[in-house]
Amino acid sequence: MRFWIAMATVVLSVLIAGWIRQWAAWHRYVDRPQGGRKIHTAPIPFGGGIAIVIAWGVGILLWVVFEGWPGRPTVSAMQLTGIVVSCIVLLVGGYMDDRRSMSAWKQVLISVAAIVILLIVDIRLTTLRLPWDGIISFQWARINLGNIAFVWPADILTIAWVLVISYSTKLFDGIDGLVTGMGAIGGFILFAVSLLPTLNQPQNAMIALLFAASCLGILFWNWHPAKIFLGQGGSVLIGHVMAALSIVTGTKVMTTLLVVGIALFDLAWVVFRRAFFEHRSPFSGDQRHIHHRLLDQGLSQRQTAVLLLGISALFGILAILLQTAQKIIALVALLAVCLLLAVTVVLAKQRTSHHRTD
Numbered sequence: 001m002r003f004w005i006a007m008a009t010v011v012l013s014v015l016i017a018g019w020i021r022q023w024a025a026w027h028r029y030v031d032r033p034q035g036g037r038k039i040h041t042a043p044i045p046f047g048g049g050i051a052i053v054i055a056w057g058v059g060i061l062l063w064v065v066f067e068g069w070p071g072r073p074t075v076s077a078m079q080l081t082g083i084v085v086s087c088i089v090l091l092v093g094g095y096m097d098d099r100r101s102m103s104a105w106k107q108v109l110i111s112v113a114a115i116v117i118l119l120i121v122d123i124r125l126t127t128l129r130l131p132w133d134g135i136i137s138f139q140w141a142r143i144n145l146g147n148i149a150f151v152w153p154a155d156i157l158t159i160a161w162v163l164v165i166s167y168s169t170k171l172f173d174g175i176d177g178l179v180t181g182m183g184a185i186g187g188f189i190l191f192a193v194s195l196l197p198t199l200n201q202p203q204n205a206m207i208a209l210l211f212a213a214s215c216l217g218i219l220f221w222n223w224h225p226a227k228i229f230l231g232q233g234g235s236v237l238i239g240h241v242m243a244a245l246s247i248v249t250g251t252k253v254m255t256t257l258l259v260v261g262i263a264l265f266d267l268a269w270v271v272f273r274r275a276f277f278e279h280r281s282p283f284s285g286d287q288r289h290i291h292h293r294l295l296d297q298g299l300s301q302r303q304t305a306v307l308l309l310g311i312s313a314l315f316g317i318l319a320i321l322l323q324t325a326q327k328i329i330a331l332v333a334l335l336a337v338c339l340l341l342a343v344t345v346v347l348a349k350q351r352t353s354h355h356r357t358d
Contacts, residue, residue, distance in 0.1 A: 002067060005206075006213045009059030013217020017051035021221065021228045029098065031229050039175070039287070039295070044226055046098050048180065048218045049234020053087045055214040063206055074201045075248050082121030083244050086114040087237050094233015104281070108163070111236060115162045120148060123247055125158045129324050161253070162243040164267070165260060169239030170232070171270060172263035175291050175301045176224035179263075180215050181309045183238035186259045187212025189316040190245050193255055196320070204249045211241055224301040239263075254327040255319040258334060262311050265338035266290045290338075293345035311337060 024030060024045035032043045060080070069077065093110030096102060118124070128136050138154040173179040187208045194205035215238065221228040230238070239260065246256040257264065266289055271282040294304040311334075318330045 002063070005059060005063050005066065006209050008062060009055055009210050009213035010217045012058055013051060013055035013214045014220045016054050017048060017218050017221045017228055020047040020051050021045045023047070024228070029095075031098070031231075039292075039301075044229050046095075046229050046231035046234075048222055048228045048230040049091055049094060049237045050231075051228075052183070052211075052214045052218055052230075052234060052237065053084065053091060055217055056211050057084060059210040059213060060207065063210065070203045074203050075207065076121075079121045079123055079248065080207065082117050082123065083241065086117040086244070087241065089114040089117065090237045090240060091231075091233040094231050094236065097232040107232070107236075111163055111166055111240070112159060114240060115159050118162065118244055118247075119155050119158060122149075123158075123244055124151060124154045125161055125247055125251065125253075126151065126154045127251055128253060129251065158247070161247075162240060164264070165243035165246075165256065166236045166239035168260055168263040168267040169242075170235045171267050171289065172291070173230060173235035174287075174289050175295070175304055176226035177219055177222050177301075177305045178291060178308060179230060179235050179238055180219045180222045181305060182260060182263065182312055183215035183242065184212045184219060185309060185313050185316055186238075186242040186256065187215060187245075189255060189259050189319060190242070190249055190252065192320050193252055194249050199250050201249060204245070208245055208249070211245070224305065252319075254324060254331065255316075258315040258319040258327065258330060259312055261315060261331065261334045262290075262308055262338060265335065265342075269342060290342060290345065293342075297345055297348050 024047040029047065030043040030045050033039075033041055089110065093102075093107065093114075097107055126137065126139050128138070130136060138157055139151050141152040143150045143152070169179045169182065172182070187210075190208035191205045191212060193199065194201040194208060218228070218230075222230065242256055242260065246252045270289060273288070274280050274282045291304050291308060294307065295301065299307070315330060315334050319327060322330055
């Protein structure tokens, strides 16, 4: 495995993001600080997600050219192409949304269309390993429609899985570097997991490593103070890719949950609060995500990103070291950490508001 290709991908990612940043600024493809939900004060170019996919794709091409396609691939060329094409669909939809602010349901439909592409190339959640070393199959029925197959309930579960992970990163993209850093961490963790003797999937490992490298390069521009944003397509894309790679890497659902668990907790918290307490659409935005709450308590954007990414990295490392049953315990511990963090920032906010009233 040639790590110089990963390093070259990091450099390519930095350079490509710089070029796209100039192109986006020239074409006024920027996020303007209009409205109460924006925390930046000057227009910032979009396009970070585009740079990730281009750098990742070029890195994969370099790898194939210099090392050749594996004789016994664990990911077929068609599946890898399907992942890239699904990313392009997300980027096109994200570009349209950034330009025209599409409705929430149109955004969801674009994400579902991208997931259907994964199903077409046979990337689906067909089995799940149980804590007691059993395996449950989700291939209860199969319906062939020409060259396309529908597998029940695997396809429905796949759509739900990828959609939830995608929207957790989409809604978590509220401060500089947070979701880009999570993408880099997720790629590195899946890289390490793929090299474990129990899996021994060097091809999957290289694909995940190159994705991490492309995210790491974007982080050069996306870290606070950000000089480029991921855009709607980019923030969805990072969760989409991690979810897809978790399926092709031996269905590493628990591993991915531990990496993005803090973002999933934030998603659940936001949706529950908006739907049941505030009686408004879960898709409506606000500045009450967990990272916004931390900013309210005096943490800087960098401190907030380091704290939340540190939690993600810590539990991601545990996912490498632990077995399936132990990962469930780690997931419960992660939930406890998230709850403790949420309660702390909410109570701190209430005390601050009370003192101001007095």
